[in-house]
Amino acid sequence: MTDCIELHSCQVEGLRIQYREINSPSTDSTLTAARKPIVVLLHPSPRSSLMFEPWMKLLAPWFHVLAMDTPGYGGSDSLPQQPTSLSDYLPALNACLQKTIGAPCLLYGSATGAQLAIAYAHRYPDQIAHLFLDNAAHLDDHERQHLLAHYFPDLTPNDNRDHLKVAWQMARGMLTHFPWFENTPSHRISPREPSAAEIHAVMMEFLAAGPSYSAAYRAAMAHEKVEHVMALKIPTTVFRWEGSVLLKYIDKLLSFQLPDHIQTVNTPIDMKERYRIMTDHLRQCALRTSP
Numbered sequence: 137m138t139d140c141i142e143l144h145s146c147q148v149e150g151l152r153i154q155y156r157e158i159n160s161p162s163t164d165s166t167l168t169a170a171r172k173p174i175v176v177l178l179h180p181s182p183r184s185s186l187m188f189e190p191w192m193k194l195l196a197p198w199f200h201v202l203a204m205d206t207p208g209y210g211g212s213d214s215l216p217q218q219p220t221s222l223s224d225y226l227p228a229l230n231a232c233l234q235k236t237i238g239a240p241c242l243l244y245g246s247a248t249g250a251q252l253a254i255a256y257a258h259r260y261p262d263q264i265a266h267l268f269l270d271n272a273a274h275l276d277d278h279e280r281q282h283l284l285a286h287y288f289p290d291l292t293p294n295d296n297r298d299h300l301k302v303a304w305q306m307a308r309g310m311l312t313h314f315p316w317f318e319n320t321p322s323h324r325i326s327p328r329e330p331s332a333a334e335i336h337a338v339m340m341e342f343l344a345a346g347p348s349y350s351a352a353y354r355a356a357m358a359h360e361k362v363e364h365v366m367a368l369k370i371p372t373t374v375f376r377w378e379g380s381v382l383l384k385y386i387d388k389l390l391s392f393q394l395p396d397h398i399q400t401v402n403t404p405i406d407m408k409e410r411y412r413i414m415t416d417h418l419r420q421c422a423l424r425t426s427p
Contacts, residue, residue, distance in 0.1 A: 154211030178249030184210025
């Protein structure tokens, strides 16, 4: 047992998959670290499980928490062949979860992670006690085609260092507009200009993922359709985060009549309060799904 986040990896499907884990002693006398429910977190692209560390510490008193690095991101190896859809990621993810936890879990995903979680739930429904979707949206065909055509510039390194300029422009745009390439008032998402340090931090996430940074990103964008949510057969929560750059598209998803086993939970812009509400909701769901 530990009260610190540990960095681990496992070898599956010929790949090294990296993940962060915390399973600290519980503040609840009825729970031991061995009996705590397991929650698995899947991150947006092109980020990594590192982004979840603040929330992992808040979840730790009640949950055994694992945050995975998607293949090709963070410390995980890339898939041996260029993926054509999210289904290409599922065997390695499932093999890693079977090797590390080997039991049904609560599964949370944000943005790309949400779409990956949906695909995983369709393939392996018996492995999930409850599904939590954050920054999950619906795109119509025109929106999807427009984004896929313009959202992912080539970041292959070159001697002229043009890729660095493009990555900087992309990072800056993502902090001010959605989509980032639409520099118009109607697409503005932030009233202030980002600092150089903020732009640099986002840019480095793209560069760290390398020239294939868009692989899971593209696959998730192609998967961002309400029918995939409608077809879910397991208990599911859709978080509606008021601070999301995708709020317009989250609301499009929620405008459909979703099945009764899919509920919506609103979370505020403030990150501290957002994490508190999500943590409380995960705890409630864990109690309902515990044997």
